Amino acid sequence: MIVRVRPFARGLVPAATGEEAAAFNRDATSTFGVPERSFMESAGRAAAELVQRLHPRGDVVAVVGAGHNGGDALVALRTLAAWGRRVRAVVVGDRPESDPLLHGWNVHAVRDEHAGDAGWEMLATADVVLDGLLGTGARGAPRARQARAIQALNGVPAPVLSLDVPSGVDATTGAVEGEAVRAHLTIAFGWPKLGTLLGAGRALRGRLIAVEIGFPPLPDGHFGAALITPAWAATVRPRRDTDTHKYRVGTVLVVAGRPGMAGAAVLAARAALRAGAGLVYVASAPENRVVLQSAAPEAIFVDVSDDDALAERAEAVDAIAIGPGIGTDARAERVLAVVLDAGAQAVVLDADALTLLGSGRPRPLAAAVAGRPALLTPHVGEMERITQHGRDAIHARRAEVARATAAELGCTVLLKGLPSIVAAPDEPLLLDSVGTSDLATGGMGDVLTGTAGALLARGLGPRDAAALALHGTGRAAVRAGRGEGILPVDVVSHLRDALSETGPGDSDLDLPCVLLDLDAAR
Incomplete structure (x- = not known):
């Protein structure tokens, strides 16, 4: 892995567990008065910006779950549609029909139980696929409908971009029980999740980009693990x-x-x-x-x-x-x-x-x-x-x-x-961000x-x-x-030159939201 950090990331970058991510979100809302919906809007827009930068042409299809992760995906689709992209969604789970996110500007959505094979065939013709099925709160093996969706995601030729964690990966441990998405890229909101740095999650996540979405700064004692960075x-x-x-x-x-x-x-x-x-x-x-x-x-x-x-x-x-x-x-x-x-x-x-x-x-x-x-x-x-x-x-x-x-x-x-x-x-634990199997x-x-x-x-x-x-x-x-x-x-x-490096590294993505950019695990 090569770690590239934006200049405003001056020290250790937290690697949040699923529980810590939920707590950070609650604290930001209750203590700092940040509206919860604003995080979803910021996350979806940041994901859309990365899609536009990395894959500027073609159709985008999202697999959307019932939770906040699915909401992030729908906001990303709405934003991309506003920029002129053709977007579609396959909705898996119990997201209510009244959800206004399902009726975003030019977002064509079908439900997996109604669309049959046609819904999954949309994935085969997509140029980019967003995985918004399961988020940081998911535990255990995916249910049957979710497992089928994951199998469909793993069968598409287009690059798959997972939001926060690849669906099926435990956000805390990196463990996988049953099916899990093999992502080309994982877009982490706020901070990378610990489970994408460990075990099977590390192997499944692909490239990892963490994006800043408006969380208040955290003091060092607020997280249990962090990534070692050039700035630190x-x-x-x-x-x-x-x-x-x-x-x-x-x-x-x-x-x-x-x-x-x-x-x-x-x-x-x-x-x-x-x-x-x-x-x-x-x-x-x-x-x-x-x-x-x-x-x-x-x-x-x-x-x-x-x-x-x-x-x-x-x-x-x-x-x-x-x-x-x-x-x-x-x-x-x-x-x-x-x-x-x-x-x-x-x-x-x-x-x-x-x-x-x-x-x-x-x-x-x-x-x-x-x-x-x-x-x-x-x-x-x-x-x-x-x-x-x-x-x-x-x-x-x-x-x-x-x-x-x-x-x-x-x-x-x-x-x-x-x-x-x-x-x-x-x-807090400190995790290496640059080691690879080349060092074995x-x-x-x-x-x-x-x-x-x-x-x-x-x-x-x-x-x-x-x-x-x-x-x-x-x-x-x-x-x-x-x-x-x-x-x-x-x-x-x-070694002498490596230890003498000064200042943070930088991402090749010239976007202000990019906090951390890690290559795919090797």
């Missing part, structure tokens, strides 16, 4: 004073690489250097010294088999990143114990370090993170080892599992995947660990360090090029 990243990235020196801009110890695994240490160390650490020490097996000093000559080598030297260095640095390629044998357990006993420095725990601690070696994970700023960076397999959740449960409830684990351990958890999720106690390559996690370690050393807290490391490595991958074959070294080479 620019506000949190550390900056150097003009009169500083290398010891004042972050010293980090990277502990990585058993014999034969020098690559993990090289990638993590080089990432830490590119992320702006003033000094990087890399503790690794003595067999890796020559490779490390050749591939990362700026890093200072520490012999991991020398307990005294390792403890002395661990005690002196600002942050530690430990785990990539260290192994899970007795020697790795001893190294982990030496590092953890050296003090209460900020720490990134990754890979083999998580596997060891998840089995209680050299101590339980909760004891290892107690009393220090800590960031855990598990993938799903490692998350299974450090929690009581199986892989299927983690995949099905990624957000909930990440949040619960962070609360239980009292530290920040970065659960890697699509999307990667940052969870911290008593804070060995060594990418080592780059992330080194980057996060450097940002911790430079003074960021674990949550901000995790989110900025995610965003920076994702943006670096975009700079390296799209598609398979991107290597960790490519990401490292672009």
